[in-house]
Amino acid sequence: MIEILSATALASVQDLGRDGYLRYGVGTSGAMDRVALAAGNILLGNPENSAAIEIPMFPFQVRFLEDIAFALTGADANAELDGQPIPPWWTIQARKGQELRLSPPTHGARCYLALAGGIDVPVMLGSRSTQLRGEFGGYCGRTLKRGDVISAIASAERAEAYTALPAAGFGIEPPEFTLPLGDLESTAHATRTFVRVLPAAEYDCYEDASLESFWSQDWKITSQSDRYGYRLAGEALVTKTTLEQRSHGIVPGVIQVPHSGQPIIQLRDAQPSGGYPKIGTVIEADLWRLGQARPGTQLRFVQTTYEEALSALDEVHDYLNKIRRLTELYLLSKR
Amino acid sequence: MKNTDHADASPRISLLGTTGLLFEPPGDMDLHTQRRIWWLARHVEAWPCIKEAVPGMSNLMLIFDTPPRNIGKVENDLLDAWNSAGELQLDGRIIELPVIYGGEHGPHISDVIEHTGLSIEEIVQIHTEPLYTVYALGSHPGYCYLGGMDPRIATPRRKVPVLGLPGGAVSIGGAQTGVSASAGPSGWNTIGHTDMVFFDPQRDPPALLAPGDMIRFHAERIIK
Amino acid sequence: MELNELQQLIAKLEASGLRSLELSRPGERVKLTMSDNSEVQVVNADDTVELFAAPASLQAAPAGTTVLTEAAGLFLATHPMRSKPLAEVGQSVKKNDVLGLLKIGPVYAPVTAPADGVVTQILASDGALLGFGAPVLEIAASA
Numbered sequence A: 001m002i003e004i005l006s007a008t009a010l011a012s013v014q015d016l017g018r019d020g021y022l023r024y025g026v027g028t029s030g031a032m033d034r035v036a037l038a039a040g041n042i043l044l045g046n047p048e049n050s051a052a053i054e055i056p057m058f059p060f061q062v063r064f065l066e067d068i069a070f071a072l073t074g075a076d077a078n079a080e081l082d083g084q085p086i087p088p089w090w091t092i093q094a095r096k097g098q099e100l101r102l103s104p105p106t107h108g109a110r111c112y113l114a115l116a117g118g119i120d121v122p123v124m125l126g127s128r129s130t131q132l133r134g135e136f137g138g139y140c141g142r143t144l145k146r147g148d149v150i151s152a153i154a155s156a157e158r159a160e161a162y163t164a165l166p167a168a169g170f171g172i173e174p175p176e177f178t179l180p181l182g183d184l185e186s187t188a189h190a191t192r193t194f195v196r197v198l199p200a201a202e203y204d205c206y207e208d209a210s211l212e213s214f215w216s217q218d219w220k221i222t223s224q225s226d227r228y229g230y231r232l233a234g235e236a237l238v239t240k241t242t243l244e245q246r247s248h249g250i251v252p253g254v255i256q257v258p259h260s261g262q263p264i265i266q267l268r269d270a271q272p273s274g275g276y277p278k279i280g281t282v283i284e285a286d287l288w289r290l291g292q293a294r295p296g297t298q299l300r301f302v303q304t305t306y307e308e309a310l311s312a313l314d315e316v317h318d319y320l321n322k323i324r325r326l327t328e329l330y331l332l333s334k335r
Numbered sequence B: 001m002k003n004t005d006h007a008d009a010s011p012r013i014s015l016l017g018t019t020g021l022l023f024e025p026p027g028d029m030d031l032h033t034q035r036r037i038w039w040l041a042r043h044v045e046a047w048p049c050i051k052e053a054v055p056g057m058s059n060l061m062l063i064f065d066t067p068p069r070n071i072g073k074v075e076n077d078l079l080d081a082w083n084s085a086g087e088l089q090l091d092g093r094i095i096e097l098p099v100i101y102g103g104e105h106g107p108h109i110s111d112v113i114e115h116t117g118l119s120i121e122e123i124v125q126i127h128t129e130p131l132y133t134v135y136a137l138g139s140h141p142g143y144c145y146l147g148g149m150d151p152r153i154a155t156p157r158r159k160v161p162v163l164g165l166p167g168g169a170v171s172i173g174g175a176q177t178g179v180s181a182s183a184g185p186s187g188w189n190t191i192g193h194t195d196m197v198f199f200d201p202q203r204d205p206p207a208l209l210a211p212g213d214m215i216r217f218h219a220e221r222i223i224k
Numbered sequence C: 001m002e003l004n005e006l007q008q009l010i011a012k013l014e015a016s017g018l019r020s021l022e023l024s025r026p027g028e029r030v031k032l033t034m035s036d037n038s039e040v041q042v043v044n045a046d047d048t049v050e051l052f053a054a055p056a057s058l059q060a061a062p063a064g065t066t067v068l069t070e071a072a073g074l075f076l077a078t079h080p081m082r083s084k085p086l087a088e089v090g091q092s093v094k095k096n097d098v099l100g101l102l103k104i105g106p107v108y109a110p111v112t113a114p115a116d117g118v119v120t121q122i123l124a125s126d127g128a129l130l131g132f133g134a135p136v137l138e139i140a141a142s143a
Helices: A034-043 A156-164 A184-189 A208-216 A284-291 A306-334 B031-044 B071-083 B109-116 B120-128 C003-016
Strands: A002-004 A012-014 A052-055 A060-064 A068-074 A090-094 A099-102 A111-115 A170-172 A192-199 A219-225 A229-233 A254-256 A264-266 A278-282 A298-303 B012-016 B020-024 B050-055 B060-064 B094-102 B132-137 B144-147 B162-165 B169-173 B176-179 B184-186 B189-193 B214-223 C020-025 C028-033 C048-052 C065-068 C073-076 C098-104 C107-112 C117-122 C135-141
Touching: A034 A052, A034 A068, A034 A090, A034 A111, A034 A170, A034 A284, A034 A306, A099 A111, A170 A306, A192 A284, A192 A306, A208 A298, A278 A284, A278 B012, A284 A306, A306 C107, B012 B071, B020 B071, B031 B050, B031 B060, B031 B071, B031 B132, B050 B132, B094 B120, B094 B169, B109 B120, B109 B189, B120 B214, B144 B176, B169 B184, C073 C107, C098 C135
Parallel strands: A192 A298, B094 B214, C020 C048
Antiparallel strands: A002 A060, A012 A052, A052 A111, A060 A099, A068 A090, A068 A111, A090 A170, A170 C107, A192 A278, A219 A229, A219 A298, A229 A264, A254 A264, A254 A278, B012 B020, B020 B060, B050 B060, B094 B189, B132 B144, B132 B214, B162 B184, B169 B176, B169 B189, C020 C028, C065 C135, C073 C098, C098 C107, C117 C135
């Protein structure tokens, strides 16, 4: 069990998302950076889909109400456990009464706090993710508040597996170093995020100059960017003729262009349908990069193909499989 | 990948990244087309590579279970299925919804008046006239897309979406109309308000209405 | 070592894609190497992982203790997400603080302070491939 000590809003309980209810208008929700969420669970020996806390606002502070191992992934929030510095992408055992403090990250947007066993909230429509619009799922269908007490799922294996955890804990390599994309200078300073995009239905309806600038310009991620979507600012995109689509299903990553010509990337809390023209879709394998891109920084779209997008997805799975195998091996050697 | 114009006779199939695809047949947005969409959804849902088939307004979104390596085969199978699709009759209920048009909860009715050149009374009269069929659910939990709106009151979606629209908002977006089930952002023109609970996650199914159900709006009050 | 534990290790090694694994504990030492043909081959150090249990001699930190690696791996003085090294000369450290990282495949194993003290010398260079028991840094115990 942990107690939330921060008044900061917007932290929420998320797993990998809710599948199979789009036909009732229920969007997927789930972690904005699903690779970080899965990796945090892997560090703890949890199923990858276990629920964790997504933290987008800092400082953020919790108190441990029992001895329990936890993992931190995602943005590096210069974590301290009772003053002891904890490296990013790390797991360590907390003792009852200890306090974990996360500070504003230098790079990245969201930090994930996972607990051994996974966070224990009811499964609603197949998922533990918070459905903010529908006000259900997660912790009471809402973001977390000061004083909330959150439990982990108790498991016999949990206690046993972590007797081997070194006192200082251990970590894993964050995915941006295993799966780099774009120019390294920008990546290192997190000033510009590169994501791969597959053209979507209305791609061919745009003026040639607009298509050219879509790929070549730096798009600014505006302050009106959150779990619902990222609103971008740049040179407006112009269609050859006025388009009005019939309402149809959309998925996280779809780049819609309203009449203003300024694109909106639909994300995890986006509505699952829409009618604005779609110029492209940020591929599933790169959505975690978007989840860590902050308002005020630049975004660059890189054109890709379906086959390349599948390979990129395989690479993400390979990364997760590799960290799972090596984590198990490492813990085994420490027994 | 097939990517043809609506003017062509063949349906358009486009990718939504590696997460799914969108199937858009040509033709009018009417109940005949929609019944074939319902038929197609039920048919393709059984395919092993498909996680969910989600009807839209005379279109269908497929979500992949795992993205198929051979996307061309899925597209061809989908076209074959569409060509053999019959009309699936869904026997729905009829629900009456009292609406307060205009005023504080219908802030964009002035935009509809301006766009159509009609008076508020005419707009309300035209909006309450038909028996609307629920074509599909989408947008947010429990929201229904309705078919059958009179094109005379069609009004383009807003240039900039509105962020904090309350639940129960009755709105027009392009040639469509609908009622929001909970508070949130929308790019549609809100013309009125109704009180009704459309969604309960504890219920199975969680949504009050299903495709095939019918709605009639009834003007409780008009605020100018 | 029990046979089933050995079998488990072999299965993990096969699944991990690593070439070899070395494991030693008080009184036993096992080295497993995957061979894909009968010829003797030079094993690329990057593909090799040696994991060791902590030797009993490293429990206390007398004055001028040299902190040694407890595994073989690539030494990272700075976490790649950060610009500041984990340990610098003159820095006060507490027992179990992470003073460096050993990269073993995608795992970052900690190089930890055996006791409270002050860092007096950094011995390993960033990016160096270190074997088991290699000196990393020196700590003077605090009074």
